[in-house]
């Protein structure tokens with residue numbers, strides 16, 4: 001075995017593959033600074049926040065460096081890869097990944113999921129923004145609580161400064177309508193506003209922009225999807241058969257938009273009695289899992305019904321933040337990590353040549 005130098009160590013590490021993508025961590029530029037003294041210190045960047053395969057990667061690194069017979073210290077960093085979206089929609093150069101949260105029907109907890117996933121990714125160390133594109137019922141600002149900085153759209157000719165809620169930049173259709181007024185958007189107005197959200201908003205450098213899409217799979221959703229540069233889609237459903245039927249429509253919608261599907265979240269999956277711990281599958285059991293298997297998509301997470309989740313939405317303090325060590329925060333953190341990993345895996349496939357024409 002050769003002496004331990006940064007070069008020989010880098011060479012040894014070139015045989016280590018990232019377990020999620022099967023690529024050498026040296027070739028993938030995941031290895032940063034290497035320092036050698038009494039011990040070996042290596043900087044290694046993970047491809048996603050909360051990377052679920054970190055233990056496997058660590059074992060591989062330690063095995064590869066074992067012959068140097070020195071203590072090994074690994075300094076973990078985060079370097080989220082950027083997956084270029086469809087060629088015709090490469091509009092957000094400072095945003096690495098755009099993740100759209102959709103649902104086949106209303107009321108399944110799509111906005112709750114979008115808000116908590118954004119908070120969870122941020123807790124896991126990523127830089128995250130939230131775009132509330134739910135033109136029928138923009139609820140993200142309410143769910144995130146009062147802003148520490150309101151949205152500044154006053155300066156004409158300059159970039160719009162997004163609101164800041166709990167440290168996350170947020171833009172919402174809600175900022176552009178009077179409180180309590182029903183929103184009747186005509187297609188061109190929606191397009192214009194969303195185009196502004198994408199082109200005129202100063203989002204800053206983001207690993208992830210999470211988009212809360214309107215519920216359903218009609219024309220409005222399709223045209224939004226054609227406008228937004230989405231890296232991957234996530235579908236939220238409840239376990240009832242009737243909701244699951246709508247999931248198939250949502251899957252079709254993402255396919256039409258040529259947006260890769262990252263997976264399914266089953267919300268209101270079951271209810272656990274807080275006093276006796278009894279688990280009740282109020283709707284039906286295993287529906288999300290069966291459907292995910294049937295459609296060959298990943299089941300990213302299963303969230304039980306719980307007061308703390310709805311209270312988080314009502315009080316403007318998402319459960320991931322309000323009860324940070326609770327069961328529901330843990331489920332959202334795991335779900336967010338699964339989403340981020342699924343998006344990172346797409347990176348290996350490179351930019352997509354779209355057969356769709358831009359409609360605006």
Ligand SMILES: Nc1ncnc2c1ncn2[C@@H]1O[C@H](COP(=O)(O)OP(=O)(O)OP(=O)(O)O)[C@@H](O)[C@H]1O
Nearest residue numbers: 106107108109110111112215304305306309310313
């Ligand atoms: N796991 C859960 N446990 C308890 N309440 C929940 C859960 N998930 C969502 N809710 C509640 O269900 C209601 C609907 O949730 P939410 O607004 O997130 O749904 P949505 O799919 O975005 O609806 P919309 O179609 O109106 O946009 C809210 O009151 C929310 O607090």
